[in-house]
Amino acid sequence: MSVIQKLKKSSLPKRIFRIAFRLIGLLPRKKRTVFFESFHARQYSDSPRAIYEYMLEHHPEYELVWSIDKRAEQLFKTHGVPYVKRFTPRWFIEFPRAKYWVNNVRLPGWMPKPPGTIYVQTWHGTPLKKLGLDIEMVHMPGTDTDRYRKNFLSESSKWDFLVSPNPYSTKIFKRAFGYKGNVIESGYPRNDLLTNFTESEVRTVRETLGIPEGKKVMLYAPTWRDHEFYEKGKYKFEFQFDLEQWREQFSEEWVLLTRMHYLIAENFDFSGYDGAVIDVSGYPDIRDLYIVSDMLITDYSSVFFDFSVLNRPIVFYMYDLDQYRDQLRGFYFPIENEAPGPIVRTEEELFDVIRNAGQLQPENSEVYRKFRQTFTSLEDGHATERVVGTFLGK
Known part of the structure; x- marks a missing residue:
């Protein structure tokens, strides 16, 4: 195993990232900056995209930026969307200082939410199948039931707003995510197109x-x-x-x-x-x-x-x-x-x-x-x- 492979498997990079992220997050908020991510920073899609496009038209006073996986760079170039590649020096300087985060899945567990940041979690679907704390036995690789639940609780504790598409989902989300914060029961932003398309x-x-x-x-x-x-x-x-x-x-x-x-x-x-x-x-x-x-x-x-x-x-x-x-x-x-x-x-x-x-x-x-x-x-x-x-x- 090479030195680079050993380093990737080590917990040391995450510790360094966490410390750097936390320190930069103590700097003053950039109050008119909004960072977006969709599906682990790999897509320009879903409710974060709908919110971005709406704000681009109706709130030009805000700086709107996407946090992206480096493998998705061509996609964002094609759409002419401003972005910063995840885990680069520029990302570490800008992302922790943004006043708003908009995301539709969980962020990496090592990533703390800086004080004063408002994290809007849109999630990505009305649930049929059980999720979060409601899953009795987790069969996914790389985790077990207890760890999965702890990670979910850690993530949901960072959310300031959770978007819900309907009253049914609101009830489930609160329980399944162990979430006690603000719920925006609004319908899904991503679905606005389905009633407005030409x-x-x-x-x-x-x-x-x-x-x-x-x-x-x-x-x-x-x-x-x-x-x-x-x-x-x-x-x-x-x-x-x-x-x-x-x-x-x-x-x-x-x-x-x-x-x-x-x-x-x-x-x-x-x-x-x-x-x-x-x-x-x-x-x-x-x-x-x-x-x-x-x-x-x-x-x-x-x-x-x-x-x-x-x-x-x-x-x-x-x-x-x-x-x-x-x-x-x-x-x-x-x-x-x-x-x-x-x-x-x-x-x-x-x-x-x-x-x-x-x-x-x-x-x-x-x-x-x-x-x-x-x-x-x-x-x-x-x-x-x-x-x-x-x-x-x-």
Whole structure:
């Protein structure tokens, strides 16, 4: 093992970082500086992006900067977004002094919150599967149940505001995160686009992705499995339906967009499917994919809560439902009874539903209507305005 590898495995760098971070954090706050991160500083997406874009338009008096992983630099250059690479000397000078932090996942555990900093945690989804302190047994690599819970409590103690999309989530978040601070029950900023988009925006996304004129779009967006992994932060995933069979049966009418969870390590090659299957895992923001999709196929991912804002068909491909529900995570409500769409467990059942997609009519479904009433009643296109107004105190 090289000296560099030994140093990476050592706790010494984290100790040095923590000391430097704490000392610089004692300097005066830069009261009009806001730092943003999304999904461990790897994406320009989600509610932090919605808040950034809103503030850029409505609060030009603030300095808005993104904290990014160095591997995401080209993405932020492409979007012309101001950024500072994580853990560089400039980052250590600027990030701890910012008055506001906006993030949608947990920060590194060694990172203390400086006095006077306001940390806005948007989180990244309405929960179906149990999370945080509600998980009875943690199966993730690199941790155990006790350590996982302690780390969650340590993180949530730093939050000054937690964004919640609905009353259901507020109740769960407070308990699952052990959170006693301010909750902004507003709807999700990232979902404002779903009620405000234009046909021009839809055309632009379709052209960017190369979706042929006249083809309908099916979005496949599954989540990760806690127990299927290569190492900490890198999870396995295998398709549970035959893509060649899908292409033969449905590609005349449909294009399939495949969106893997950001923690899934596989790089899939769909070049042999003649454009019938398009990998959109690296596409910056899933909200654009929602507005071009005529139907969503998912499993236990929170994407179906957001997609339901559009009142479009959702199919749940839950091939491992019993194991996921009873052994891995557990659910907060009986999805078998309350899912706003059919649940299928085999490729045959999935393909049969797709063949009869015309029968999926959310506008005529009482279950879908009740689902939207419970989970999307606040999604009116003004969530970002409510969130920003609250944490800025305006």
